[in-house]
Amino acid sequence: MTEVPSIASRERAVRASAKPVTRLNLTAMIDVVFLLMIYFMLISDFSEPEAAFELDLPKRTTSAANVVDPFALPMSPITIEVHSFGDGQNEYVLQSEDPDLAEAETYESLYRTSRDMRGDTLPGDQRFIIRPMPGGRWEHALGAFNALRRAGFTEVRFATPDA
Amino acid sequence: MRRRLRHADAQFTVNMTPMIDIVFLLIIFFLLVAQISRHRSLEMELPRLLDAVAAELGDEAVAIVNVVPADRANALGGDYRLGSDTFRQSDDGLASLGDTIAATAARQPELLVLVRAARTENYARVYPALRAVADAGVSRVHLVTVSEDDE
Numbered sequence: 514m515t516e517v518p519s520i521a522s523r524e525r526a527v528r529a530s531a532k533p534v535t536r537l538n539l540t541a542m543i544d545v546v547f548l549l550m551i552y553f554m555l556i557s558d559f560s561e562p563e564a565a566f567e568l569d570l571p572k573r574t575t576s577a578a579n580v581v582d583p584f585a586l587p588m589s590p591i592t593i594e595v596h597s598f599g600d601g602q603n604e605y606v607l608q609s610e611d612p613d614l615a616e617a618e619t620y621e622s623l624y625r626t627s628r629d630m631r632g633d634t635l636p637g638d639q640r641f642i643i644r645p646m647p648g649g650r651w652e653h654a655l656g657a658f659n660a661l662r663r664a665g666f667t668e669v670r671f672a673t674p675d676a
Numbered sequence: 677m678r679r680r681l682r683h684a685d686a687q688f689t690v691n692m693t694p695m696i697d698i699v700f701l702l703i704i705f706f707l708l709v710a711q712i713s714r715h716r717s718l719e720m721e722l723p724r725l726l727d728a729v730a731a732e733l734g735d736e737a738v739a740i741v742n743v744v745p746a747d748r749a750n751a752l753g754g755d756y757r758l759g760s761d762t763f764r765q766s767d768d769g770l771a772s773l774g775d776t777i778a779a780t781a782a783r784q785p786e787l788l789v790l791v792r793a794a795r796t797e798n799y800a801r802v803y804p805a806l807r808a809v810a811d812a813g814v815s816r817v818h819l820v821t822v823s824e825d826d827e
Binding site (some may be wrong): 539543546547548549550554557561562563564566567568578593595600620645646647648649650651652654655657658659662663669673674 | 692696699700702706707709712722723724726727728729730731732733739743746781790793794795796797798799800802803806808816817819820821822
């Protein structure tokens with residue numbers, strides 16, 4: 514006659530035969546991961562996408578007999594003067610000696626007027642010179658440049674600043 | 677009594693899996709968007725233009741000439757910066773800038789030069805950089821800006 518094992522002894526036998534439970538301690542990894550996350554959050558710099566205007570300068574010839582100044586313009590160009598009177602985006606006035614562009618004092622009016630004149634009173638390859646007056650801001654000079662480029666004129670250059 | 681004992685024996689375990697998932701996603705995101713300073717672009721407020729016809733910059737070979745803001749020129753050691761080199765706004769400094777650009781252009785014939793200047797920069801400080809690029813024989817010059825459409 515065989516002896517029937519009690520329930521308690523059967524549970525002990527099952528527990529003894531079971532494999533040990535392997536547990537992964539994630540604490541150290543989480544510490545490192547948090548440090549990495551804080552590091553990248555601090556050094557990240559969400560910079561604005563930049564764009565650029567094309568300003569193709571004429572290639573300078575190396576021949577001594579034919580040295581040309583890349584900023585010299587052979588045709589009679591129209592000069593757009595840029596007067597800045599502050600750092601603000603709208604703190605500027607444009608002026609031109611050309612009677613048709615005399616009223617164009619802002620980028621928008623310069624754009625509209627020159628666009629309407631293009632192919633009519635102005636040739637498509639009309640040359641322009643942007644001449645910022647002393648103290649002229651770079652943004653205002655670029656604004657005038659952009660207005661003429663928007664109007665379709667590609668021959669737009671910057672003048673030597675007045676001393 | 678029996679009920680209280682059962683309550684004390686209960687183990688509360690926090691399931692960390694979703695948190696770790698999210699943390700890893702955040703790390704991957706920041707790894708991808710993080711830009712470690714390349715020491716070639718100077719932090720400055722660029723001209724901001726409405727309806728700019730400027731084109732977005734590509735990945736082609738470029739040399740970036742930064743016009744260092746006047747109030748930082750002494751701290752950074754020069755008025756113009758190309759890579760990690762700085763140049764003064766003097767005849768010698770500008771000639772040196774032109775020579776450096778010319779040497780770079782000799783190695784890379786299709787070199788594109790970007791000129792970066794702050795929006796409030798005096799034009800008289802930007803022009804010498806344009807002139808130095810032209811004197812170096814580089815004809816591909818781009819003027820860097822940000823478009824207001826990007827906002």
